[in-house]
Amino acid sequence: MTFSHRLYQKGEKMVKSLELYLVTNNNGLEALDFYADVFDAEVISCTTYGQAIPDVPEEKKDLVLNANLNINGIRLQLSDNGYDQPYIQGMNMTGCIQLDTVEEAKQIYGKLSIDAQ
Numbered sequence: 001m002t003f004s005h006r007l008y009q010k011g012e013k014m015v016k017s018l019e020l021y022l023v024t025n026n027n028g029l030e031a032l033d034f035y036a037d038v039f040d041a042e043v044i045s046c047t048t049y050g051q052a053i054p055d056v057p058e059e060k061k062d063l064v065l066n067a068n069l070n071i072n073g074i075r076l077q078l079s080d081n082g083y084d085q086p087y088i089q090g091m092n093m094t095g096c097i098q099l100d101t102v103e104e105a106k107q108i109y110g111k112l113s114i115d116a117q
Helices: 028-038 102-112
Strands: 015-024 042-048 064-071 074-080 093-099
Touching: 015 028, 028 042, 028 064, 028 074, 093 102
Parallel strands: 015 074
Antiparallel strands: 015 093, 042 064, 064 074
């Protein structure tokens, strides 16, 4: 496969978007403000544990359950690590490929998994 080869199906692009999901070390509100400022991003939504989970302990109410930023058309999601799991630096970012169909996902997964490590 050459660099110029792109993922197309019948002349249409398969990939709708590539998105990032960042897990913070329980400083999600600070991270949300930071990334919104750095990238001049629009905060689309932010839900804290206290807003979504009844009877959450007081010290956990301001942890971010999920937040979405729009960075010039690119979506960045983030959340706090929470209080039940250890935070592991280097394991806190995930990429997501948004597709329209399961068939497209299977096709891309098949290509990506060849000799994958």
